[in-house]
Amino acid sequence: MNLKELSKNLGLSQTTVSRALNGYPEVSDATRRRVEAAAKAFNYSPSNRAKGLATGRALAIGHVIPISTRHEMVNPVFGDFIAGAGETYSREGYEMVLAVVADADEQKVYDNMWRRRAVDGVVLHAPRMNDVRIPYLQKIGMPFAVHGRASGCKTPYTWLDVNNRRAFERATDFLIDLGHRRIALVNGLEYMDFADRRRAGYASALMAKDIPVDPTLMASGEMTEVFGYESMRSMLGAADPPTAVLCSSLVSALGARRAIEERGLKMGRDVSVVTHDDVLSYLQNGGETPIFTATRSSVREAGRRLAQMLLGRIAAPEGPHQQELLEAELVVGDSTGPAPRKD
Structure with missing residues (x-):
């Protein structure tokens, strides 16, 4: 049964019935009780459209x-x-x-x-x-x-x-404490606010330890697996390749790992990888022990x-x-x- 049919059975307007079911004070207690009883008898549940008639909202x-x-x-x-x-x-x-x-x-x-x-x-x-x-x-x-x-x-x-800036500043500090100095950044599109903040955090941590910010170790693009792979492959092919990389997404980190393994290197031993992990339902970062070291936040x-x-x-x-x-x-x-x- 819909609102129109319920209203017709009660001999009331649709607006009155809707307002009665939504607790509006201008509807008398007697009318409200009558409407509620009829709604229960006919197993009527008001739709959002019906509620909207009463509240003036689209819901x-x-x-x-x-x-x-x-x-x-x-x-x-x-x-x-x-x-x-x-x-x-x-x-x-x-x-x-x-x-x-x-x-x-x-x-x-x-x-x-x-x-x-x-x-x-x-x-x-x-x-x-x-x-x-x-x-x-x-x-x-x-x-x-x-x-x-x-x-x-x-x-x-x-x-x-x-706090994207603080997350990537902390991740960069972690890698520096492990002895890394050639640290790469595979970032998102840097006209996006989050990516700009992550780059700022990364650069700030390097400069605080007097480590030069090297543009050749920075890549910005759409955070796909292919972008992660191609960025990492290019950097590893350079004369002075990175020993660690920060990735802005778990997806691009998977691409970076593919590039590392393609060169016969081992992730975590030859090249360290830190990523951002949004704690995803269908793309999880391992079990009790994470696959990737990560800055983690539940999206x-x-x-x-x-x-x-x-x-x-x-x-x-x-x-x-x-x-x-x-x-x-x-x-x-x-x-x-x-x-x-x-x-």
């Missing part, structure tokens, strides 16, 4: 993915984040709206979503440096929360991020928490913005060891 959250980053849809990091956020939405009675759009149309899609009240807010993914989407969403008044941060955006907004938990922060923003749009910086844990696995001695 939906938007996730907009530009075509240029459509790989996000199959990226295990994105999948785990969405799974975590979905748990929060489901518990709070919200649905999720996913849209893959042309880059040039992204702002138009946000505008249409908000104007049609198709969603109550959006999660902003993969923030860039000076991200223009943030001031645009503020301009149109749409509630939003950012997975990450955007350097250069001065106005306050709600965000949740990992699924980040999805849960950021979704809750956004729902809080929707409920209290004039309240203070929430901002949370998560610290990554450094876990030691089999992929790192002392720097090899030179003959």
Whole structure:
């Protein structure tokens, strides 16, 4: 039975029935009890659309993915984040709206979503440096929360991020303490805020120990297995190759390991590898003993928490913005060891 049929059986308007089921005070106790009894008798559960009639909300959250980053849809990091956020939405009675759009149309899609009240807010993914989407969403008044941060955006907004700079500074220090001096960085796209912060942490740790920052030991690109492989293969073929490497994702670290083994070298003995591990459901970093030494943070938990922060923003749009910086844990696995001695 749907809302229209239930309303007809009761001889009441759909709005009155919906408001009765959602506890609105203007509905009398007698009417509320009558509606609740009928809903129970007919095994009626209000849909989000019916609830929306009563609350004036869509009870939906938007996730907009530009075509240029459509790989996000199959990226295990994105999948785990969405799974975590979905748990929060489901518990709070919200649905999720996913849209893959042309880059040039992204702002138009946000505008249409908000104007049609198709969603109550959006999660902003993969923030860039000076991200223009943030001031645009503020301009149109749409509630939003950012997975990450955007350097250069001065106005306050709600965000949740990992302390990427500190994580890679700590990982670099760990390798330096093992005696490594030729330390490479296989990073993400450095117009992305997280990758810029990771490079800054890596460079800061090197400079603090008077180790030159060598551009030939730094690669930036989309974090695929092939990119990790090709970057590591190129660096290992140089006259003064690295003895250690930091990778910005577990996927690119797998490619780096392939390049190491292809040259007849052993990871952890000849070349040490540290990666960032998002604690993924379907791409796990070994069992009790991790395969890779890693800076670790749960992206699924980040999805849960950021979704809750956004729902809080929707409920209290004039309240203070929430901002949370998560610290990554450094876990030691089999992929790192002392720097090899030179003959």
